Amino acid sequence: MAEFSVEYVQALGEDGAVDEDEAPELDDESLRETYRLMKLSRRADERAVALQRRGELGTYAPGIGQEAAQVGSALALGESEWMVPSFRESAAYLARGTPVHRLLWYALGMEEGAEVAGSNFPPSIPVGSQSLHAAGLGWAQEMAESDEATICYFGDGATSEGDVYEAMNVAGVLDAHTVFFCQNNQYAISTPRRIQTRTETLAQKAVSAGIEGIQVDGNDVLGVRAVTQDALAKAREGDPVLIEALTYRRSMHTTSDDPTVYRTEDEEEEWGTRDPIERFERHLLETDVLDGESIAAIEGEIEETLADEIDLAKAGREEVDPAEMFDYVFAEMPPELRRQKEEWKSENERGGKEEGFERDE
Amino acid sequence: MTNELRLVEAIRQTLDEEMARDESMVVYGEDVGVNGGVFRATQALRDEYPDRVYDTPVAEAAIIGLGVGLGAYGMTPVAEIQFASFAYQGFHQIQQHAARMRSRTRGTLNVPMTVRMPYGGGIRALELHSESFEAGYAHIPGLKVVIPSNPADAKGLLASAIRDPDPVMFLEPTRLYRAMRESVPEGDHTVPLSEAAVVREGEDATAVAWGGMVPETLSAVEASDASVEVVDLRTASPMDSATIVESVRKTGRCVVVHEAPRTGGLAAEVVARINDDALYHLEAPVERVTGYDVPFPLFAREDAYRPDSERIRRGIERVLSA
Structure with missing residues (x-):
């Protein structure tokens, strides 16, 4: 009989203690950049939710509370390696250099926000389905004898999807260079982790696919970074890994969701004490990597960036040409589609943009 | 070669x-x-x-x-x-x-x-x-x-x-x-996508078919006294309406054949495209010869389900006599 155990890693404890055996070697500049990205993501999410509340943004899925899991793991990935996200990966995108206005464009209902820049896949809405694309990229890397890898994000709910099992299973068989990064944020909308599956951990789902599974404190950015670096090193050699990062979605599932219906304030407060940014900030203050002045400077810079990016997002929204929906269906537009586009234009652009055609809601 | x-x-x-x-x-x-x-x-x-x-x-x-x-x-x-x-x-x-x-x-x-x-x-x-x-x-x-x-x-x-x-x-x-x-x-041979083929020319009616129904349709046409043009659609989507429309404008009559169930089948789309661009050339309603709106039966009944050359021939006779 096969036996298994699941290792749990924590480098930066809730009490601020650092386990030197687990912590990654990062210089002060890297530590400050990690902190800046986590803060940027938190503030971008807060601004996005506020914009949505004012009717200036569509549905948005904030990742508040998951910044360590995403930034720690995304920074472990090489620039030309592939990142395959779910729909709550703003922090990971930001860590990969994606500007905020592109994330806002997607939430403004614009395909421009899903354009592929660099080696980042677009957001994936159907839960867990993107894991197979990551397995495909990882398999391609194996066939190409590449020394690169692919990381895929999904949540605790996705582990109940068949696609995620299929992805881990084929990745194992095909020696795919894929790291499956599960952010167990404790809830799939309202469904708590305990009724998602009877397994004690999500990491052990790897066992059934014959690949390695490991747990990490997902609110510990140093632990996440270290575990992801190790996993990527294995994946680059053709050994896929499943990481379960234990974290908490501190905010709503999306702006359409009301978490008070399904969880208690006590629980939210308890997880609040484990906030990943606060924990990391305390550590950086204690180790003199940051002080009050440098934090204020970072915060000031973030607010300026966000103001500019929100302006860019709104300006882009003004430029949306609805007729472009016809343009990218196929490499070459078939005659029937050309006809439909002409039909649309004749019905909507008669008399020009001044009359009969509203560009904004 | x-x-x-x-x-x-x-x-x-x-x-x-x-x-x-x-x-x-x-x-x-x-x-x-x-x-x-x-x-x-x-x-x-x-x-x-x-x-x-x-x-x-x-x-x-x-x-x-x-x-x-x-x-x-x-x-x-x-x-x-x-x-x-x-x-x-x-x-x-x-x-x-x-x-x-x-x-x-x-x-x-x-x-x-x-x-x-x-x-x-x-x-x-x-x-x-x-x-x-x-x-x-x-x-x-x-x-x-x-x-x-x-x-x-x-x-x-x-x-x-x-x-x-x-x-x-x-x-x-x-x-x-x-x-x-x-x-x-032999060697490099491509057929463009989204181009139907007129596999048999005719004057009296058009039969549109694809895949497994093409040989059945050809044998039905061979069994008919009429001159029936046969269009092999080849690409179901994006569909080459032009070839179908051109043929139907010439013949004025059309039968669409497929194995799939009738309701919502591709024949309905072919009929709609004829409606768009060749309606006033029609001399008879377009006929559909298709599978029935039943789950594909186990094979003891598949011959009853699947259009064969005889069913297609009867469809052709119906559009010719309408």
């Missing part, structure tokens, strides 16, 4: 030639490697390209979904789904990702995948091995749906599908895999 080949042999030859032509092409699916495919469409391919022909686990969603990743990496994925009726296990990957990737990323990511799958009835197969779902795929924007009806087209269309930068569902009629041996051009 030509070669006498069965349809399945033409498929196999094309895969071989395309792999030689495109070093980034990968063939994969259930039992396609050592076994050479359950219909032998990939026979011995793995011996020639051991690093590019793969047996996969029994996981249709994975087979389709992997292709999205392979394509993004710059490879040319050519997947086999063992029977079209099992593609539903991967349907979400087709509909939610492969078909819409180019559109949702404004052309910055495409899926140059070809999904080959045997489809259709007439071979006394097990339950759920005989369906024709071309209308379902044709209803998905961003997806091309190609169905050959003879060995030469199988080669030319498959080569075009593999070279196409967009996802193509390539439906191979099981009934025709070994039904005929016909000349197939």
